[in-house]
Amino acid sequence: GQNIDQPTEMTATEGAIVQINCTYQTSGFNGLFWYQQHAGEAPTFLSYNVLDGLEEKGRFSSFLSRSKGYSYLLLKELQMKDSASYLCAADNYGQNFVFGPGTRLSVLP
Amino acid sequence: GAVVSQHPSRVICKSGTSVKIECRSLDFQATTMFWYRQFPKQSLMLMATSNEGSKATYEQGVEKDKFLINHASLTLSTLTVTSAHPEDSSFYICSARDSTPSGANVLTFGAGSRLTVL
Numbered sequence: 748g749q750n751i752d753q754p755t756e757m758t759a760t761e762g763a764i765v766q767i768n769c770t771y772q773t774s775g776f777n778g779l780f781w782y783q784q785h786a787g788e789a790p791t792f793l794s795y796n797v798l799d800g801l802e803e804k805g806r807f808s809s810f811l812s813r814s815k816g817y818s819y820l821l822l823k824e825l826q827m828k829d830s831a832s833y834l835c836a837a838d839n840y841g842q843n844f845v846f847g848p849g850t851r852l853s854v855l856p
Numbered sequence: 857g858a859v860v861s862q863h864p865s866r867v868i869c870k871s872g873t874s875v876k877i878e879c880r881s882l883d884f885q886a887t888t889m890f891w892y893r894q895f896p897k898q899s900l901m902l903m904a905t906s907n908e909g910s911k912a913t914y915e916q917g918v919e920k921d922k923f924l925i926n927h928a929s930l931t932l933s934t935l936t937v938t939s940a941h942p943e944d945s946s947f948y949i950c951s952a953r954d955s956t957p958s959g960a961n962v963l964t965f966g967a968g969s970r971l972t973v974l
Binding site: 778780782787788789790791792795832834836838843844845846847848849851 | 862890897898899900902905947949951961962963964965966967968970
């Protein structure tokens with residue numbers, strides 16, 4: 748079967764660091780996507796990890812461990828505009844993409 | 857980067873009518889496009905995979921006669937909600953994967969279509 752799990756909700760303070768975890772179990776796996784989605788809008792691409800390790804892109808970093816079926820998205824220097832849902836998705840060799848339930852992040856002043 | 861255009865962004869229709877939503881890849885060809893449905897405060901639910909020149913692959917529980925998908929060209933897929941009912945009201949999003957060398961295999965989403973059935 749295919750299953751992706753991530754926390755439903757998280758809260759953090761402006762300026763802080765937050766880590767959003769994602770665990771996955773899929774029949775096929777090529778890589779792990781992270782997307783940001785603001786309410787009422789389409790998801791926007793944040794990162795795509797194929798190899799193990801940490802990839803940094805500005806305030807956002809994403810980590811992947813293929814052997815553990817685990818990924819996380821790290822957000823630094825949180826801003827109010829970072830309040831959104833964060834979706835992780837497993838790439839099944841492009842045949843389909845299995846999305847997690849999404850983590851709703853609330854950034855408080 | 858890759859751009860996916862989706863229209864209309866909002867549509868209101870009467871119960872019993874049909875609504876067509878278009879999804880276009882603007883600067884790349886997409887042999888496969890994906891259609892999702894999203895309820896408020898919930899994640900994306902894959903409805904079907906649209907394949908250019910062949911029948912769409914529907915996820916379990918999705919009525920293919922209700923949600924007609926046509927992928928007539930490498931840049932256009934359409935979703936038609938037939939005989940719409942209020943329970944079909946939802947946010948529908950399409951996506952396509954840019955598999956070109958510069959596309960980095962990123963899955964790009966359209967802006968979404970909010971359907972309200974009265």
